[in-house]
Amino acid sequence: MTILACTCNRTQPIDAPTLARVLDEPVALHHALCRREAAAFQRAARDEGPLTVACTQEQRLLAELAQATEGVPAPDVRPIRFVNLRETGGWSRQADQALPKMAALLAAARLPDPEPVPTVRYDSQQARLLIIGPLEAAQALADRLADVWQVTLLGTGGALEQAHRYPVLAGRIVRLTGWLGAFTLRWVDDNPIALDLCTRCNACVAACPEGAIGLDYQVDLGVCRAHRDCVRVCEAPGAIDFARMAEEQQAEFDAVLDLRPAPAFTQHALPQGYVHVPPALNADARLARLWALRDLVGTFDKPRFFRYQQRLCAHARNEQVGCQACVQVCSASAIRSDAERQRIVAEPHLCVGCGACSTVCPSGALTFAYPDPAHQGRALRTLLATYRQAGGRDAALLLHSQGAGQQLIEQWGRAARLEPAMHGLPARVIPWALWHTASTGLELWLAAIAWGASQVWLLLTDEEAPQYAEALRQQMAVAQAVLHGLGYRGEHLRLLQARDARDLAALDAEVRTLAPAQGVAQPATFAALADKRATLELALEHLIAHAPARPADAVVPLPAMGAPLGSVQIDAQACTLCMSCVGACPAGALQDNPNAPQLRFIEKNCVQCGLCVRTCPEQALALQPRLWLHARRREARVLHEQPPFHCIRCGKPFGTLKGVETMLARLSAHPMFQGAAAERLKMCGDCRVIDLHTSPEVKITDL
Numbered sequence: 043m044t045i046l047a048c049t050c051n052r053t054q055p056i057d058a059p060t061l062a063r064v065l066d067e068p069v070a071l072h073h074a075l076c077r078r079e080a081a082a083f084q085r086a087a088r089d090e091g092p093l094t095v096a097c098t099q100e101q102r103l104l105a106e107l108a109q110a111t112e113g114v115p116a117p118d119v120r121p122i123r124f125v126n127l128r129e130t131g132g133w134s135r136q137a138d139q140a141l142p143k144m145a146a147l148l149a150a151a152r153l154p155d156p157e158p159v160p161t162v163r164y165d166s167q168q169a170r171l172l173i174i175g176p177l178e179a180a181q182a183l184a185d186r187l188a189d190v191w192q193v194t195l196l197g198t199g200g201a202l203e204q205a206h207r208y209p210v211l212a213g214r215i216v217r218l219t220g221w222l223g224a225f226t227l228r229w230v231d232d233n234p235i236a237l238d239l240c241t242r243c244n245a246c247v248a249a250c251p252e253g254a255i256g257l258d259y260q261v262d263l264g265v266c267r268a269h270r271d272c273v274r275v276c277e278a279p280g281a282i283d284f285a286r287m288a289e290e291q292q293a294e295f296d297a298v299l300d301l302r303p304a305p306a307f308t309q310h311a312l313p314q315g316y317v318h319v320p321p322a323l324n325a326d327a328r329l330a331r332l333w334a335l336r337d338l339v340g341t342f343d344k345p346r347f348f349r350y351q352q353r354l355c356a357h358a359r360n361e362q363v364g365c366q367a368c369v370q371v372c373s374a375s376a377i378r379s380d381a382e383r384q385r386i387v388a389e390p391h392l393c394v395g396c397g398a399c400s401t402v403c404p405s406g407a408l409t410f411a412y413p414d415p416a417h418q419g420r421a422l423r424t425l426l427a428t429y430r431q432a433g434g435r436d437a438a439l440l441l442h443s444q445g446a447g448q449q450l451i452e453q454w455g456r457a458a459r460l461e462p463a464m465h466g467l468p469a470r471v472i473p474w475a476l477w478h479t480a481s482t483g484l485e486l487w488l489a490a491i492a493w494g495a496s497q498v499w500l501l502l503t504d505e506e507a508p509q510y511a512e513a514l515r516q517q518m519a520v521a522q523a524v525l526h527g528l529g530y531r532g533e534h535l536r537l538l539q540a541r542d543a544r545d546l547a548a549l550d551a552e553v554r555t556l557a558p559a560q561g562v563a564q565p566a567t568f569a570a571l572a573d574k575r576a577t578l579e580l581a582l583e584h585l586i587a588h589a590p591a592r593p594a595d596a597v598v599p600l601p602a603m604g605a606p607l608g609s610v611q612i613d614a615q616a617c618t619l620c621m622s623c624v625g626a627c628p629a630g631a632l633q634d635n636p637n638a639p640q641l642r643f644i645e646k647n648c649v650q651c652g653l654c655v656r657t658c659p660e661q662a663l664a665l666q667p668r669l670w671l672h673a674r675r676r677e678a679r680v681l682h683e684q685p686p687f688h689c690i691r692c693g694k695p696f697g698t699l700k701g702v703e704t705m706l707a708r709l710s711a712h713p714m715f716q717g718a719a720a721e722r723l724k725m726c727g728d729c730r731v732i733d734l735h736t737s738p739e740v741k742i743t744d745l
Contacts, residue, residue, distance in 0.1 A: 044068060044086050045148060047096040047127070048075040053459070054132025056096070057141050064145045064432040076100035080107060087114045087122065094151050096144075098126040123151040129455025130473050134466030142434025143472050149428035150421050150474070156413035161343040162390045164314065166223040166296035168192070169339045174215075175301025176200040177258060183299065183332070184208050190336050194295070196229070198302060201257035202242065210237045212260055216290060218298065218306045221391040222315025222338060225295040232288035233260045239281040246272035246282060297338050310507035311374035311394045345412040347395035350388055354407035356651030358384040359626040364653035367604075368399035368408055373507035396506075397481025402513050404606035404649035405629060406574030410481050415577065418476070419486055419570020425472055426493045430565065436558035438497040439490055440473045441482060446505040446542075448475050453543045454550065464550050470496075471553065480510045484517045484606065485578035486570065488524065491534060492584040494565035496558040502539045511537060516604030524582070524669055525559075527598030529591025532559025562588045578606070579646065586671055598669040605667035608650045610643060612682050616662035617641070618701040619684055623654035623663060633678060639698040640683040645675040690721065691729035 047056050047069050058071035070086070072079045075097060086093055087108045095104060101124045108114045108122060125147050131140035171191035173180040177200035184193040184207075196211040213231040220226050235246070240259050247255050250272050254265040261272070261282075268284070276282045297315040300306055305318040312318060317335050319328055356365040358381065368386060369377050376392035377399060388399070388408070397410040409415065422439065429437050442451060451473050458466025467473060476482060479500055487498045502511055518535040525534050536556065540549045566584040570577045586592075600607060610632070619639050624632045631647035632654055634640065655663045686695035687702040706723060709715040715723065718737060722730045 044070070044089060044091060045094045045096065046070050046072060046075060046083060046086055048072045048079075050097070050099070050128055050132075054128055055137055056127070056132070056144065060141055060432075061145055061148065064428065065149060076103055080104075083107065084111045084114075087111055092120065092123070092152065094123040094125060094148060096125050096127045096148065098124045099128065121155075125151045126452070129452045129466075131455075131467055131469065133455045133459040134468065135458060136465075136469035139469035142429045142432035143469060145432040146425040146429040146434070146437075146472055150424045153417075153421055153424060156417045159412045160346045162346050162393075164222040164224075164342045164344075164391070166315065166339055167341060168296055170194070170294065170296045171299060171335075172196060172225070172227060172293075172295040172297070173299045173301065174198065174306070175299075177202050177210075179301050181208070183301075186332075187299075187336065190339055191297070194293070196227075197258055199258060202259060204242055206242070211293070212237050212258070213291075215306070220315075221313040222342070223296050224391070225298050225313075225315065227293050227295060227298075228290055230288050230290050233263075234284045234286060235259055235261055235282050236280065236286070239278050241278050241281070243277070245275040245277070249275045297335065299332075299335060307375075309373055309375040310509075311396070313374070313392055345395065346390050347393050347397065347410065347412055348388060348390070348400060349409045349411045350386070351407050351409075352385050354405045354628065355385055356405050356407070356628045356649050356653060357386050359628060359653050360384075360622070360657055362626065362653055362656040364626075364628075364651035364656065365404060365649070367402035367404065367513075371398045371402050371509050371513045373398070373509060395481075396478040396510070398478075398507075398510050398513060400574070401480055401483030401517065402604065403574070404651065409572065409574065413477065414572060415486065415574065416570050416572050418482060419489060419577065421474065422486065422490050422495075423493050423569070425474060426490065426495055426565070429472060430494055434470065436470050436496040436561070437494065438468075438471045438499060438556070438558070439495050440467070440471050440499045440501060440538075441476055441479060442473060442501040443479045443503070443505060444475045444477060446503040447479060447501050450501065450503060450540060450542065450546070454546055457543075457546055457550075464547065465554055466550070468553060470558070471499075479506060480514060483514075484521050485574050485581060487518075487521050487535060488581040488585065489566075489568075489570055489577055491525065491530075492562060492566040492568075492581045494561060496561045497532075497534050497536070497556070499536045499538050499553075499556075502537060504541050511539070513604070516601070519601045519603075520605050520607075523600050524585070524598060527593060527669065528585055528589035530560045530562075530585075530589070532557065534559045560590065564588055575649075582669070592671060596671040598671065600667040600669060602665075602667050606649050607669050608648055608665055608667040609645050609670065610648065610654060610681065611664045611666050612641070613660075613662040613664075614682055616660040617658075617682050618660060618704050619682065619698045620659065620701065622657045622659060626653040626657035628653065632681075638683065639686050641681045642678040643681040644678050645670050687724070689726040689729050690724045691733065692726065694726050694729075696726045 045067055047058055049056050052073055056071060058069040062069040072082060075083055083104055127144050131143045169191050171193050173184055173193060174196045175198055177197040180195045181203055187193060194209045212233055213229045216228040216230055218227050237259060251269055252265050252267055254262045255272060273282050300318045303320050315338060317331050319331050369379055374392045374394045377386055377388045380387045400408045400410040426437055455466055457464040479502055490498050500514060514537055522535055568580045619641055621634050624634050629647045629649050631644050633642045635642060650665050650667055652665055655665060684698040684700050687697045687699045688695050722733055
């Protein structure tokens with residue numbers, strides 16, 4: 043691999059020889075790679091092997107230069123990696139100490155791209171656009187979009203143009219659903235005037251004595267006094283019919299432009315193809331949204347961001363609902379409960395790829411697919427290992443989004459260069475861009491601590507939905523409880539929030555005051571796996587093995603909200619060992635014993651979904667969020683057992699003593715279970731049949 047580093051006109055210190063030694067790759071140092079030294083970039087671009095350029099400022103220029111240079115492979119054959127060293131450390135007040143961070147970022151850039159995943163397709167080639175809003179504004183925008191879209195208007199008041207230029211709908215919206223290329227509008231047309239028949243001659247407007255008909259050509263039924271003068275003057279057959287039945291109608295559209303103050307959808311992440319432009323929106327944002335709308339005609343693909351394994355899902359069993367974490371956290375309303383099929387349903391067309399569902403999923407039934415957990419873990423492990431190899435200490439990972447988060451990091455670096463009061467990112471803070479900040483959770487954070495990180499911070503902006511912050515706080519509370527319970531001192535996890543550049547000064551001051559937390563004495567070497575629970579177990583094993591201290595009872599209590607680990611408490615007096623909980627457990631944590639009346643429990647498997655608690659007819663179970671440090675957490679232990687009940691006829695054990703006694707007590711007053719019938723309840727199945735056929739009390743007709 044060839045690495046080209048640039049000091050950007052000597053504004054940042056870069057120790058190329060040391061970087062080359064740490065990375066075991068040649069590092070060519072330049073001072074104006076995008077200008078007078080551009081020929082060096084062209085020569086490197088022609089060479090074989092991967093190429094990394096430590097500059098993102100002129101990424102577009104250099105990419106175009108490579109494309110125009112003869113002999114340079116196409117980007118899909120040999121991509122050129124661009125790494126930002128300037129704003130992430132080279133312009134900070136601790137730039138002279140930032141070499142380990144620079145080495146870490148360059149090393150991570152060498153990793154291969156994520157494995158491709160199946161895609162989701164949107165098809166809007168029919169170019170059917172619905173504009174909802176006041177008629178004057180809707181018509182004005184229709185004129186500007188008609189060269190791209192076939193426009194239909196749904197008026198919410200105002201005046202129609204005299205000429206028929208666009209189809210116009212009227213009525214009350216019942217429901218708007220869908221996504222780009224597949225929107226469905228249901229509405230009720232409950233007005234006497236049919237707009238598709240109206241010629242807009244204005245005769246009805248002039249004839250109405252109450253002025254109940256306006257230039258929207260709809261009758262205001264609250265004002266109308268049923269003179270029917272409008273009907274008499276209307277020459278268009280059927281255009282005005284007060285006897286018309288209000289009917290629900292349906293139409294399909296590829297995109298929707300909504301000009302009303304409140305959007306048609308209540309979720310934070312609106313469906314692709316739905317553009318909301320409220321009247322209060324500023325001019326720049328309005329123009330940006332309308333301009334983007336022009337590019338939505340065609341066929342588009344996006345990654346299918348998640349994988350779902352129903353066999354692992356803890357959402358529902360036996361008509362009982364357990365875990366609903368993914369349904370509650372989804373900002374796009376892409377996940378819903380399917381009670382009939384005892385599962386969740388995730389709509390990939392609505393999914394925006396935030397990964398929050400996989401973060402809060404306790405079982406790993408939902409997995410973030412692009413990039414997958416193994417790829418994310420490989421990047422974090424590479425960052426930390428290289429940072430440590432280059433002599434860095436107390437690494438703090440700063441995870442942020444590729445959109446607003448990345449922009450904030452760049453603004454932060456520039457402010458440190460230009461404003462004396464700003465310090466920029468400390469040398470020990472390693473920023474790393476994720477597809478979305480909510481796409482990592484408990485297992486990767488704890489794995490990062492096990493790999494040698496002192497802290498893991500998440501940077502949130504206004505880009506993220508409010509429920510993401512709450513879900514991430516819950517996950518962080520669980521992770522911090524684990525670390526404190528194992529004796530690791532300090533604050534290892536923190537949520538940093540900044541709306542935009544206005545909050546940079548406060549963010550800069552907050553980060554500078556955060557002292558390093560205690561990490562592991564020996565970093566782990568395990569790799570993150572695709573299985574969420576497996577990665578979590580590997581991280582816990584390492585953290586437990588190197589724990590500075592352990593509680594005397596080997597139990598670390600965890601918060602009730604969001605904990606994916608724990609035990610089950612049982613009321614032995616109430617439990618009859620009916621084993622309903624075993625059938626309800628989706629993780630195999632609760633098990634029966636085919637050879638004895640025992641309820642067994644494997645604590646490592648428990649995801650604290652609560653399905654066992656909701657299913658238990660005796661209400662004998664309760665959840666206990668905790669991390670049990672004993673090695674037996676991986677083994678089946680007896681949670682409850684009872685002596686078996688023996689058949690009074692043959693002596694064969696069946697059921698439990700308490701279960702049979704409870705049944706006899708409940709049926710003792712029933713007239714059908716008296717005398718010999720009550721005694722048969724104490725027999726096994728075979729003896730009960732024999733007794734029915736041999737007892738002189740029983741007639742053949744009774745059978």
